[in-house]
Amino acid sequence: MWTEWILRHRRLIMLGWLVLAVIGGALAPRTIDRLSYEFSFPGQPAYEANQRIERTFGGGGGVDPLVVTVTLPEGRAVTDPAIREELGTALGALNQPGWRVASVLDVADPAPFVSADGRTTFALVYPPYTPGPGPYAAALPRIEEALARTSVGGAPLLVTGVDPLNESGGGSDRPIIVEIALGAGGALIVLALAFGSLLAFVPLLMAAVAITTTFLLLLGLTAGVDVSFIVQYLVGLIGLGVAIDYALLIVMRWREERANGAENEQAVRTAMATAGRAVVFSGVTVAISLLALVVLPLPFLRSIGLGGLLIPLVSVLVAMTLLPALLASAGPRLEWPRRRPPATESRAWLAIGRSVLRHRWVAIVLATAALVVLALPVFGLRLGSPEIAAIAGGDSPAAVGYRNLVDAGISPGVLRPVQVLTTDGAAEVARVDGVLAVVTPTGPGWTAGDERLLPVLLDADPATPAGAATVERIRAVAPGEVGGTAAQDADSVKAIYGDSWWVLALVVLVTFALLARALRSVWLPIKALLLNVVSIAAAYGLTVLIWQRGYGSEALFGTEASGSITVWVPIAAFSFLFGLSMDYEVFILSRIREGHDDGLSTDDATVHGIGYTGRLVTSAALILVLAFVALSTVPVVDVKIFASTLALGIALDATIVRGVLTPALVAAFGRVNWWWPARRLP
Known part of the structure; x- marks a missing residue:
């Protein structure tokens, strides 16, 4: 019944899918612009602490700081009065309203900010951030421009940190169409070898229709929920593979039936009754497997599940409607230039x-x-x-700045400080094994009423076992809320x-x-x-x-x-x-x-x-x-x-x-x- 209805209305079906694909493709950039870059964990202590830090101090809770570094030439030292004056002038440009800076100049104990040889120092900078692929996309160019006009002891100041290191890879500037084109190119080679005819383009066409239509559905989904930016990759590339898989199964069964002597429309009917049935069960199985993400109480994972759920279902719908209509209308003509009937086994x-x-x-x-x-x-x-x-690979200024810090003996843990929000001191935290220092900045923006925000520097990257253990020890003794990305x-x-x-x-x-x-x-x-x-x-x-x-x-x-x-x-x-x-x-x-x-x-x-x-x-x-x-x-x-x-x-x-x-x-x-x-x- 289903296939007969499709064959009777084949032109209308092909026109409908064409309209959906064109609209979805035209609106895809708008869909991508509305995707979310937030990883939220409602109800978890560190996430809630980060939210309060951001509300109270204007940012810096769930986003690691920018780190300004300088390595002086041989014979110069951060402790030299002239060097400190130059450093003060350079960092003074960053003391803007709403910005928080912690450096060797505004802490009681400067030792954690200076390398053992006295030539390398750094400053933690928390400018306001904006949601998106680069939270410091607005602030980072301003900082780099301000620092480019000055130097300290003849050495340049470089900006590093987790966000600049991620940005240095260029990931946020590269559109998803690049990855889709790479995947489609590889798929076309495989399909050309499998079919040896114009049929190789049919599964790719099904994938293009499924992907653009799913982006259109995602646009509607973004009106009601936050949809993670990761979904665009899943729709584009998993959609490419799944839609081609489903089309491939049906087309190969259709060719097999025709090679066995069936006329074209009968071959379509048999392919739909056998391979089409397998496609429906396969698509539903993929959709069910994604329920593991949909029902988890985490917004970003739920959105990945919802987005991932759409692409196999749309791919099944395309394979069960557009594909038989196309094969019935033009299938035999697409066998060109192959002359031999394909082998069935x-x-x-x-x-x-x-x-x-x-x-x-x-x-x-x-x-x-x-x-x-x-x-x-x-x-x-x-x-x-x-x-x-x-x-931290490559030769970007952020990567060079990071390597200068590490080569000077400064822990990479300073790029991801733990943040303690407290009304008391943090003497207990300072005594925790693995804590390099509890920073108590004297500059503006670090206090709000009776509360102080104290960055805690670690002597190991918190992603390492040693660093993670230190974070847990801090959380056990801290007199207040503990935030930061590591927590x-x-x-x-x-x-x-x-x-x-x-x-x-x-x-x-x-x-x-x-x-x-x-x-x-x-x-x-x-x-x-x-x-x-x-x-x-x-x-x-x-x-x-x-x-x-x-x-x-x-x-x-x-x-x-x-x-x-x-x-x-x-x-x-x-x-x-x-x-x-x-x-x-x-x-x-x-x-x-x-x-x-x-x-x-x-x-x-x-x-x-x-x-x-x-x-x-x-x-x-x-x-x-x-x-x-x-x-x-x-x-x-x-x-x-x-x-x-x-x-x-x-x-x-x-x-x-x-x-x-x-x-x-x-x-x-x-x-x-x-x-x-x-x-x-x-």
């Missing part, structure tokens, strides 16, 4: 399937062992922000993962019920879920090795080890990998089930299922991996970690899991696969 994958089944138990043991070994590093997973060294990191772990187990359990149960109904089997969905867990754990393990421990991060990304994995990455990666990898499982098992229902033995159905779907899954996975590789070129370390986790997960899933473990386990369990507690109807 892949000889290579038939050979792989037979080989795996001949050695099924060896394949199961070796593949499982490989995944377990890859997953072992996950037991050393640390959650937090990347270490500052990981974002908020600790709270974010609890906020995201404290009660998430029941959400994940709910997603697993709902997915099991859906797959059991789709495959009419109890064991097949259990197997699929277990394999998903193992493959995702292996992806996490590789991510820990590459990013947290630094094995290959320099060679692959030009970045030092992050020391920890960004707090939100594991939960977000789980949600997307769980759904995306289940796509391939549904594609393969649906075809195996179809063969078994047609009377083939379990072994024969498995071999032919792999023969039909192996090339499809390989092509689809390669397209997704290329999309995530494109995403990893975004010069933001958090996004790089997320993208590489997704790419590793898809690569492992499409090779070791779906290419080896899935057929081996189906064959090994034989008749158990098809057990279904059918009930006799009256």
Whole structure:
């Protein structure tokens, strides 16, 4: 009924999607401009402290300071009266209304602000900030311009800090279309090899329509909720992969039916009844997996879940309406210039399937062992922000300023001070192991009534284990509220993962019920879920090795080890990998089930299922991996970690899991696969 209705109204459907795509594409820049860059954790102590600091003192709670540095030439020292006078003149330009400055000039104990050789010093600067990709986008040019006109002891003053180091990568200035173009270029190469005709452009067209339409829906969503800036990457690149995957499955089945002699419209009907059904279940599975993000009580993660939820659903809708209309109208003409009818089964994958089944138990043991070994590093997973060294690459002034500080022996922890809001002193905090100093600035803006805001400098980056332990000790003894990004990191772990187990359990149960109904089997969905867990754990393990421990991060990304994995990455990666990898499982098992229902033995159905779907899954996975590789070129370390986790997960899933473990386990369990507690109807 559905396909017949689509075929009768094909022109109207194609016109409707064209209108939506054009409007969505035209309004996409407006959608991107309305995205949020805030990571909020309502109800958590550090977040609430940061909110109060921002309300009371005009900023600086959830945003780290700018750090002005200077390294004097040999023979000069910060303690020289002439140098202090020049420094006072330079920093005096920053004493503007609403700005807070803490430097060697306005503290009782200058020692923490001066390197051991006396040549390097720094100042903490808290100008007002604005929400957006660069909180100091307005203030930073003014500071750099003011400091460019002066020097201290003949040496320039450089501005560094977490925000300038992030900005030096150029991530906020690069539009999402760059990553989409990179991913689309790689996808087109794969599709051209798979089709050898103009059909290669059809899945890309479906992806373009799905992406632009989803951006249009996001624009409506931003009217009611804050939507995280990360969503634009998910829609653009996960949408590219998912929409192409769904179109690829249907188009390949349509070609197969035509190669077997079916006329065009009948081939469309059969493709929709078989591959189309698998696409619907796959899309719903991806959407369900994202419920883990939607139901968490964190606005930015909820928005990632909502945005991510839209793209698979829109992609399914495009594949189930626009694609059959296009194939029925122009499909055969798009086969140009291919002259030979396409093969229905892949000889290579038939050979792989037979080989795996001949050695099924060896394949199961070796593949499982490989995944377990890859997953072992996950037991050393640390959650937090990347270490500052990981974002301090390159030769930008911010990176040079950071390296000058570190090379002079000053701790990178000064770039991320803990902030204590108190009415008392902080003598207890000063005695905490790992605290470099409690700064008590005398300049304007550091007091409000009876309350004082005291920056606490750490002798280690708070993203390191030592620094994180110091933050916890400070929170235990501080006589007041404790804020700053380092304290908020600790709270974010609890906020995201404290009660998430029941959400994940709910997603697993709902997915099991859906797959059991789709495959009419109890064991097949259990197997699929277990394999998903193992493959995702292996992806996490590789991510820990590459990013947290630094094995290959320099060679692959030009970045030092992050020391920890960004707090939100594991939960977000789980949600997307769980759904995306289940796509391939549904594609393969649906075809195996179809063969078994047609009377083939379990072994024969498995071999032919792999023969039909192996090339499809390989092509689809390669397209997704290329999309995530494109995403990893975004010069933001958090996004790089997320993208590489997704790419590793898809690569492992499409090779070791779906290419080896899935057929081996189906064959090994034989008749158990098809057990279904059918009930006799009256």
